[in-house]
Amino acid sequence: MSNAIGKPLSRVDGRAKVTGEAKYAAEFNAPDLAYGYVVSGTIAKGKINHIDTRAAKSLPGVLEIFTYENRPKVAWFDLSYNDQDAPPGSPFRPLYDNKIKYSGQPIALVVADTFELARYAASLVEVTYDVEPHETGLDKHVDRGHKPSSGIASLLKPPPPKPQGDFDKVYHESPVKMRGTYVHAVEHHNPMEMFASTVVYEKNGKLTIYDKTQGVTNSKMYVTQVFGMSNDDVRVIAPYMGGGFGSGLRPQYQLFLAVMAARELKRSVRVVLTRQQMFSFGHRPATIQHIALSGTTDGTLNALYHDAHAETSRFEDYTEVVVNWGAMLYPVTNTKYDYKLVDLDTYTPLDMRAPGGVTGFSALEIAIDELAYNMKIDPLDFRLKNYSDRNTADDLPYSSKELKACFEQGAERFGWSNRPLEPRSMKKEHNLIGWGVATGMWDANQMFASAEAVLTVNGKLRVSSATADIGTGTYTIMTQIAAETLGMPVDDVIFKLGDTEMPFSLISGGSWTAASVGSAVKLVCQDLGKKLFKLAQQMPDSPLKKAKLEDIEFADSRIRLKSNPGAGVRYVDIVAANGGRAVTESSTSLPDLLEQRKYARNTHSAVFVEVMVDEDLGSVKVTRMVSAIAGGRVLNPKTARNQILGGMVWGLSKALEEETAMDNVYGRFMNHSLAEYHVAVNADIHDFDVIFVDEVDHIVNPLGAKGLGEIGIVGVPAAIANAIFHATGKRVRDLPITLDKLL
Amino acid sequence: MNSFTYARPTDVAEAINDQQQATAAKFIAGGTNLLDLMKENIERPERLIDINHLPLAEITETEDGGLRLGALVTNANTAYDERVIARYPLLSQTILAGASPQLRNMATNGGNLFQRTRCYYFYDLATACNKREPGSGCGALNGYNRIHAILGTSHSCIATNPSDMCVALTALDATIRVKGPNGERTIPMADFHRLPGEDPQYDNTLGPDELVTAIDLPAKGFSEYHTYLKLRDRASYAFALVSVAAALELDGDTVTDVRVALGGVAHKPWRKPEAEALLIGQKATKENYAKLADALIEGARGFEHNSFKIKLVHRAIVRALGIAAKQEPTE
Incomplete structure (x- = not known):
């Protein structure tokens, strides 16, 4: 047993974070990246009467200014804007029409060759409104x-x-x-990291999206539904998050705006909100x-x-x-x-x-x-x-x-x-x-969650799930769970997360990630262990040939007999016997609802x-x-x-x-x-x-x-x-x- | 933020000349406030004149036994200067009560005089503000005004001056040295900032093309009996709800001189020599401090969310004088 669980292991991602190697949504780059800046509404209720974008658009380097008047066709049906954390009702649809529903609402996106230009151009957009009386202040209503x-x-x-x-x-x-x-x-949540999406427009129109989110699968579902894109055409990646606290449980409007602009301009686009705009949603x-x-x-x-x-x-x-x-x-x-x-x-x-x-x-x-x-x-x-x-x-x-x-x-x-x-x-x-x-x-x-475990050709373990580490230590504890389950040193285990190419996991919230994804990691490592055991038994002169599952244990990076710990097969030898091919397993863990x-x-x-x-x-x-x-x-x-x-x-x-x-x-x-x-x-x-x-x-x-x-x-x-x-x-x-x- | 041109003069005359020739030009030193205001489109200078290379970064002795603080000496270097600590500890303490180490390392003494109000409405283009846009109205008057002024307000503006350092400079009777196209002049600290009246767009009495070159401290520094009491919503990195710079001279338990300046309550650091006169020659007692406080905040008027400041500042004055006189613990 490595007994990794329960040890005060320092964050496995700590070095990457303090050296700047860890990249956040607004730090991923793409060739020919364009920059979007959001224009925020200034009234609480009413209708946009007119948006004058002429002065802004006349600046060289301003690519497009999206408003409700010229936005591309997007999903009409409001349920298409639902997400894993959407309450009952009709989700907010950015730039959908001229209605103003709250103060600070995004009403235009200026896209330009540089961030500074987009920001300046945004200040030149003139908006007039037909103001209607609003109601705010809980105590008054x-x-x-x-x-x-x-x-x-x-x-x-x-x-x-x-x-x-x-x-x-x-x-x-x-x-x-x-x-x-x-x-x-x-x-307001006020995480350190502003909400941001970097949407990389691939040659074939596919999108790779770096998003600030507590659930890449949630952002992906939102984008495919709203823009009518197929699952294969959208990949969402979020390896790190500079604080969530719940704010990333729903896709925020910069994701919609960045995807819309990238598809329309057929160009990679990044949209980052300002601190002031961090007060303009949940x-x-x-x-x-x-x-x-x-x-x-x-x-x-x-x-x-x-x-x-x-x-x-x-x-x-x-x-x-x-x-x-x-x-x-x-x-x-x-x-x-x-x-x-x-x-x-x-x-x-x-x-x-x-x-x-x-x-x-x-x-x-x-x-x-x-x-x-x-x-x-x-x-x-x-x-x-x-x-x-x-x-x-x-x-x-x-x-x-x-x-x-x-x-x-x-x-x-x-x-x-x-x-x-x-x-x-x-x-x-x-x-x-x-x-x-x-x-x-x-x-x-505990929620359902899936994970994949791979014993690599080097005899190392790579485990992954499309979950998030919102600063809580997910990377670290999943590494410990995997190391403990397969009896390996934590240094030989790497855990990956935050990519929709990985096995499915729900948004990371409700204090359920450790329980849900942790259970999936444990399960997939157990399943991988069984697979390795079978392979080991097929090896010539295997000391495990006659053993049953209950007779063995996973320790010291090998499978060994409980009755005779000296007799066992090393993981590296199993991989070698497997023709030098990695051994892979995927599993989904479900909560035992009947019992729970x-x-x-x-x-x-x-x-x-x-x-x-x-x-x-x-x-x-x-x-x-x-x-x-x-x-x-x-x-x-x-x-x-x-x-x-x-x-x-x-x-x-x-x-x-x-x-x-x-x-x-x-x-x-x-x-x-x-x-x-x-x-x-x-x-x-x-x-x-x-x-x-x-x-x-x-x-x-x-x-x-x-x-x-x-x-x-x-x-x-x-x-x-x-x-x-x-x-x-x-x-x-x-x-x-x-x-x-x-x- | 708009586009702007940039200059980096190396002598004062060149800087003033540039300012005079250009339209909508602004001097920039540490930039700790101006850059924020530019990012939010509150300030839209067309030209920035970077004065960081002017020879104004020294602290020197004056002929009358005081200290001259160069306009470009940083707040940090001022607060930690041995002469300032020994002779004007009130100023040192006050500077260190403001901002954060990072900001104090950038912010300059001259720039600190030009900090603009933290009024929410001044900072938000979606709302009315006579200071930002004369004639547009005052959103704070009938809005959320918890942090606003209780003294010297007008129907045009109830904003406060946010500086800590300026409160101590006011108590210490500092003098501001400025240079302009017509030469050099001095402005007593008490006259440097102004009340809002009908034209709150003007924070101070500086002429359009004038540049602050130094702040002169008089010889008397109240180094024995002094304190800066700052009350705020968290223990650090928050502007004062109210603050008090208090300085005393005592002969036994009799007050021979006293200065009290207030922050967070008005459009300028608030001081009234006639209120201080009430305590001079009197015993250093809570009752007498309260009389000074009564007179100093006479006419105070609260708005929907800030009436608490009247009671708070009165108590703070009494407490601060007690701390300055070493009759009360600092915590």
Whole structure:
């Protein structure tokens, strides 16, 4: 056994990334490349009256200016614009007609010989509009809330559970209760890398597309459907991604525009969005939530109400699982839920790290803290008292749930037992100090995925799947899984991804890549192992001739007898005996749905936070944070810790800083730059600690690992808000908690 | 960004002459603000006159015992200059509270005086802005105005000056030295920037073809009792919601001199000598600091999203004076 799994292997792609060898979508070149620059609309609703492109087009080197008036024929049927992450509705169709649906909408593409020329020409395009009144601002339009339409997305994002028991009666009769309204701002993903597509136009009209995406298969499906191209004529490649966080789960409009221009001009074209344009598509939707909880004087939660209004666009019903979590986590049997959408004149929201989860938990776990305080019970004790090994909402046992260990180990590391219950009881100079705790949960799903494994002529292993590494460490953990399964050193294994020529994989989101693609990699390596075993048995004088599969093991780059490890056949010798030809295997792994459906499958976290709040000036500093994670088997402690730390940083950022500010007069997001859209910086981050508790799970997938991309963020904002309450006695239910809310 | 011509003069007269001859020309030094504005089509110069090769990159002593900071000395080299640290630590601290190391390595002292506002509306061509396009209106007035001014505003503009360094220069009574076609003149820091009034397109009182050559610091540097308190939405790399440069001279617990300048609250660094006079000769107490604060922000007016700044800046003034007097911890 190489025992590669569970080792803190450094990123196998790390060197390529820090040396610049790793190439991103806008860095691939082609001969005679043309450059597109997007012209963005400036009103929120109405019609384009006229686009004057004459001045721009008269510049030498400007090749074409595409608008709704002269765009080539593309798919008319709006479902052709669907993708793997499309919510129910009618997807946005760039340059389709003269209608303006949101501020910042792409309305023209200027293509020129150089980027600088295209950018300059774009500034000369004059547009006039017939303006119509728009509606933005969720709080101003909650009266228009409606039930979301359901679609295939509901499979992964189920509607609220059916009510149980009698919430109204129990709540009314309970001695202790709370009720609160929780809001949070719109957020934009803002990955470092801008969205970009480099479309290489091949001689025969075929396209090779380098796209920023969390799923090459998704981009390919979109392009073939929209442009009516055959599968053989489109190849999408995305070996690296400079951050996704969900923004790359849907093809963005630069892909459409670059493909359209390349086909029309019969020339390779690159389109890169600007940072300002990164605010012109999907975002985490603002929500307004109401929660009411009640309990008995002994600290038992007995009733839960949770509703949410979330914004969506006029054209798609984007939904999230916001209100469902309460009875999944707590054993509460009197429940009521509601979830409504409000259509606004903005772009459709888009999954952002723990979509819905961090939204719902940021309200629920503050509400739990409020109820515990109304009962005068320590908020950690309250959670332990209301602990459940079953998901009460769906009445299912958990496939595994080591949340109690998270509470215990996290509290121990943090020093929670020394905490005075009373708010405002810890002070240092001007600063009030507070400690808060919150729980987080996320899904542990497995999807189908395919992979190929090749034992090369040199006796090395090459494994591939058309998945993505969005910065999470996919390259590294897949290398470890393959190395472990076939008993090889990791240096002899190479994992490739991000190319539609590779075996199929879905978009990389929902924290399912490690589980799904990891299972496919394990399976294909097992299948390849069987193939190698058969070949080895056919070799003359093979010591494995009489062996059965259960008699052998894969170790030291050979197949050997368990009973006599000295007797075996080296992989290089198998290849040689195979006439020097590589040995290849392809496999598709499917989740065991029948078995998995019997269980609730989730990751859990317990987050402990210390804050210092300047009593006079309202500024908040998070001085310590401990996050204890129950995430199944940890494939690589280094990349796993990295995932959780990233989630903790973003959780802090969401709790205290992030907000895309809408001007409702213009119907436009105003702080569209990284100077004014604040994300946490190094100076905000102090003592962060991550604990992985042992959690054995034989149900979630063959690896026993649960995805860690999202769980890291979920409990953090509520833990910070609760710590701020403990410090100041002020209960802020409005994120981000900027200093003005604490004055 | 439009196309432009480019010149790289090596002496000041040549630079001024070029500026005078050309239409729509701009001087460029570090370019940390101008290039951003050009990429967003806010600034559209037809000619850039690169002044980085002018002999203005020295820090020298002045005859009256002060320091002369050349216009082309970078913010980083100023903040880490031993003379500045020893004699004007308030300036050093203030510069280091702004931007990032990379930006401070590029940005120059002269350029810092010309930082343009960070008002969202100024930066967005889709909206109205009297500063960017005189007569088009002010989007911020009835829009999202959390970061905007509370003092000295007009119905034409409620933008703030974003500089940290300028707040300290105002507190220290610096003098701006400029050269133009008609020779050299000096402008007191307090008169360099202006309030928006009816013509917010003008940030300052510099003549059209004038060039800042240096910033003179007077001998008095308040090196013993001083602080720069900057309150913002994250711990680094954010513009001030409000900031306070406070400097004191004390005789025992009696204040013999005081300077307080505010950032993030007005179209220029905000200072009122008559408010400072209220504290001179008085005891260094919170109550007396509060009286200064009352007078300094008298007439403050909030808009939909920024009224919190009135309370915040008052508290910040009191705190900053306490820190400067070493009565309060810095954190």
